[in-house]
Each structure stands twice: as structure tokens, then as C-alpha cells.
Amino acid sequence: MKKQTILSLSVAAALVISGGLAIAQSAGSGVSSLRGSSVADLDQPLNLYQQDEGRFARAYRQQPPLIPHGIDNYQIDTNANRCLACHDWTNAAERHAPTLSMTHYQDRDGNQMDRISGTRWFCTQCHVPQANAPELVENIFNPSSGN
Numbered sequence: 291m292k293k294q295t296i297l298s299l300s301v302a303a304a305l306v307i308s309g310g311l312a313i314a315q316s317a318g319s320g321v322s323s324l325r326g327s328s329v330a331d332l333d334q335p336l337n338l339y340q341q342d343e344g345r346f347a348r349a350y351r352q353q354p355p356l357i358p359h360g361i362d363n364y365q366i367d368t369n370a371n372r373c374l375a376c377h378d379w380t381n382a383a384e385r386h387a388p389t390l391s392m393t394h395y396q397d398r399d400g401n402q403m404d405r406i407s408g409t410r411w412f413c414t415q416c417h418v419p420q421a422n423a424p425e426l427v428e429n430i431f432n433p434s435s436g437n
């Protein structure tokens with residue numbers, strides 16, 4: 291009697307488990323991952339947008355020009371600024387790089403200085419590397435001279 295109960299219990303358990311598996315399997319084929327691929331398939335890597343060669347035109351007159359080269363290993367912190375090794379007026383000609391414009395040597399009171407202004411120290415606040423990538427949010431901006 292005791293044995294029979296255990297047996298029927300385990301049969302019932304097996305039925306529940308196999309039923310559960312069947313449900314899980316049918317759900318699995320219909321569920322897609324956050325990246326849109328089926329969970330059963332190999333994950334697709336995201337599109338990577340490489341740096342575009344050549345300079346992009348500015349989209350509007352006052353735009354900080356986009357950076358036409360990689361900046362991966364260029365350190366910028368409170369003590370060091372690698373960008374200045376090429377772009378400061380003292381090095382630019384030798385490095386064949388465009389010199390920082392004069393606005394970068396003007397302090398907040400409008401004084402012209404020989405050293406870069408503290409307000410322009412962290413270049414990547416304003417300048418970003420360029421890539422021909424789709425916009426992250428829809429953008430219908432038109433420069434004033436564009437229309």
C-alpha cells in the first residue's frame with residue numbers, strides 16, 4: 291500500500307515535470323531576447339560604428355568640430371592633457387595638427403592668455419569623435435542657413 295502511493299506520486303510528479311518542460315519549450319521558441327534574436331539562437335553582436343575617415347563638415351557655424359581621429363589612449367585628467375601635445379599653439383605646426391582656436395586661450399573674464407583656458411581643458415566635454423552612425427534619438431535640427 292505504501293509502495294503504491296509512492297509509485298503513483300512519482301508518476302504524477304513525472305507527468306507534471308514533462309508537462310512543464312513542454313510548456314517551457316513552446317514558450318522558448320516564441321520569446322525573443324532584448325536584442326530581438328530568439329533566445330535559442332546565438333546572440334547577435336550589436337552594430338559597431340567605426341570612426342569615419344576625413345573631416346565632417348560642421349552642422350552649424352558654432353559647432354565644436356568633430357574629432358576626425360581616434361582618441362582611445364589620449365589621457366585627459368586634472369594633471370595631463372594629451373590633446374595639447376598636438377593641438378596647443380606651441381606644438382601644432384610640428385605635429386601637422388590644427389591649432390586650437392583663440393577662443394580656447396580666453397579666460398572667463400575675456401583675457402587672452404598664452405596657456406589654454408581652464409574652461410577648455412576637458413576637450414571631450416565639447417568635441418566627440420565622428421562616426422557615421424544613426425542618431426540615438428530622432429533629430430530634425432536644421433542650421434539657420436540651411437533653409
Ligand code: HEC
Nearest residue numbers: 345355356357358361364372373376385386387388413417
Ligand atoms: C598625435 C597628434 C594628435 C593628438 C594627440 C590629438 N590630435 Fe586632434 N588632430 C590631429 C591632426 C593631425 C588633426 C587633423 C586631421 C585631419 O585634418 O584629417 C586633428 C584634428 C582634430 C580636430 C578637428 C579640427 C577641425 O577643425 O576640424 C579636433 C576637434 C581634434 N583633433 C580634437 C582632438 C582632441 C579632443 C584630442 C584629445 C582627446 C586630440 N585631438 C588629440 C592630431 C592630434
Ligand code: HEC
Nearest residue numbers: 352353354373377388390391393409410411412413415416
Ligand atoms: C566648452 C567647449 C569646448 C572645449 C572644452 C574645447 N573646445 Fe575646441 N572648440 C569648441 C568650439 C565651439 C569650437 C569652434 C569655434 C571656435 O573656434 O571657438 C572649437 C574649435 C576647436 C578646434 C578647431 C580650431 C580651428 O580653428 O579650426 C580644435 C582643433 C579644437 N577645438 C580642439 C580642442 C581641444 C584639443 C580641446 C581640449 C584641450 C578643446 N578643443 C576644448 C569648443 C570647445
